[in-house]
Amino acid sequence: MKRVAILISGGGSNMMALVASMTGDHPARPVLVASNDPGAAGLGKAAALGIPVAAVDHRAFGGNRGGFEAALLGPLLDARPDIICLAGFMRILTPGFVDRFAGRMLNIHPSLLPLYPGLNTHARALAAGDVQAGASVHLVTSALDDGPILGQARVPVHPGDTPETLAARVLAAEHRLYPAVLRRFAAGQTDRVDL
Numbered sequence: 001m002k003r004v005a006i007l008i009s010g011g012g013s014n015m016m017a018l019v020a021s022m023t024g025d026h027p028a029r030p031v032l033v034a035s036n037d038p039g040a041a042g043l044g045k046a047a048a049l050g051i052p053v054a055a056v057d058h059r060a061f062g063g064n065r066g067g068f069e070a071a072l073l074g075p076l077l078d079a080r081p082d083i084i085c086l087a088g089f090m091r092i093l094t095p096g097f098v099d100r101f102a103g104r105m106l107n108i109h110p111s112l113l114p115l116y117p118g119l120n121t122h123a124r125a126l127a128a129g130d131v132q133a134g135a136s137v138h139l140v141t142s143a144l145d146d147g148p149i150l151g152q153a154r155v156p157v158h159p160g161d162t163p164e165t166l167a168a169r170v171l172a173a174e175h176r177l178y179p180a181v182l183r184r185f186a187a188g189q190t191d192r193v194d195l
């Protein structure tokens with residue numbers, strides 16, 4: 001059974017979709033949900049399901065990314081994860097941290113990468129006049145929102161969409177995509193998923 005740690009920064013709806021999927025014959029189980037924000041709503045949701053949780057407030061470290069990551073490593077290594085899933089985790093990680101988990105850290109990003117790395121993906125897709133949008137799950141490398149793509153889910157852009165309406169449609173697709181990719185990845189399959 002593969003051990004999965006999930007890092008979040010907010011509501012944790014992707015985390016909840018991942019957790020809900022890891023039952024029965026699924027080859028993985030959640031062992032930790034950790035956040036850089038002690039107020040992240042997802043922490044309470046995970047704790048209510050009996051999943052160990054940890055919070056390391058990045059603000060306590062000023063701009064010292066290395067100090068924050070060293071503190072985060074404590075609970076993370078204690079959980080002995082085989083796989084780390086970034087799920088709405090909004091901190092940029094240093095190459096040192098990323099390299100430690102090379103090949104076993106996944107991220108979900110709300111665009112059809114390589115389009116729109118970074119923030120405000122939905123507004124950028126609308127401004128470009130895109131007729132399709134979506135989400136990507138990729139292996140994390142030290143380049144932001146880069147790394148081999150493990151899966152993508154596409155949704156239509158509707159006339160009159162706002163960043164908010166498009167974000168909601170993409171988020172629903174994320175909840176299908178991330179569990180599908182994680183299940184395959186935990187089973188050792190790295191061929192790409194397209195939904």
Ligand code: GAR
Pocket residue numbers: 008009010011012013014015087088089090108109110118135171174
């Ligand atoms: C999701 O849309 C995820 O793709 C995005 O944040 C949202 C988190 O929602 N992630 C990023 O933008 C990463 N740069 P959630 O907390 O409900 O899963």
